[in-house]
Amino acid sequence: MENKIALITGILGAIVSYMFDLVGVAVSILILFMLADYTTGLIAAGINKELNSRVGWTGFVRKVYILVLIGMIYALEFTASQYVDFDIFGGYIGDGAAFAYIAIEFISIAENGVKMGAPMPPFVKNLLKIVKEKTGVNEEGDSI
Structure with a gap:
C-alpha cells in the first residue's frame, strides 16, 4: 500500500512540477520532511x-542515500535531455521521485x-491503519 501511495504521489508530483515549472523545489520540501x-x-x-x-x-544513512539516489535521477535526466528532445527530461522525473519519498516521510x-x-x-489514523493492513506491519513496526 505504501508503494502505491508513493507511486501515485510521485506521478502527481511530476505532473505538478511540469505544470508549474517548479523543478527542484520538491527536494527542498523532501529535506524538510526528512x-x-x-x-x-x-x-x-x-x-x-x-x-x-x-x-x-x-536512519540518517538511509536518508542520505535517498538524497543521493534522487540526485542521480536528476543527473540521468539531464544527460538524457542532452541526447533526446523530449520535454519530459527537465527534472520532472526527479521531482516525481522526491514527491514519492515525501509521501513516505x-x-x-x-x-x-x-x-x-x-x-x-481521524483521516491520518485511517490512512495509517490501511497502510499497516496492506503492508502487514503492526503498531510497533514489526512484521506480522
Whole structure:
C-alpha cells in the first residue's frame, strides 16, 4: 500500500512540477520532511526509552542515500535531455521521485506521532491503519 501511495504521489508530483515549472523545489520540501521525520523519530524513541545510536545512524544513512539516489535521477535526466528532445527530461522525473519519498516521510512522521501518543486526526489514523493492513506491519513496526 505504501508503494502505491508513493507511486501515485510521485506521478502527481511530476505532473505538478511540469505544470508549474517548479523543478527542484520538491527536494527542498523532501529535506524538510526528512528533518521532521528524523527529529520526531528521536523524540518518539526518547519518550519510549528506545534511543539507540545504531538505529539513529542507520536512519540518517538511509536518508542520505535517498538524497543521493534522487540526485542521480536528476543527473540521468539531464544527460538524457542532452541526447533526446523530449520535454519530459527537465527534472520532472526527479521531482516525481522526491514527491514519492515525501509521501513516505509523511507516513513515518504520523507513525512517530502515534508512538509519542500525540493526538492524530481521524483521516491520518485511517490512512495509517490501511497502510499497516496492506503492508502487514503492526503498531510497533514489526512484521506480522
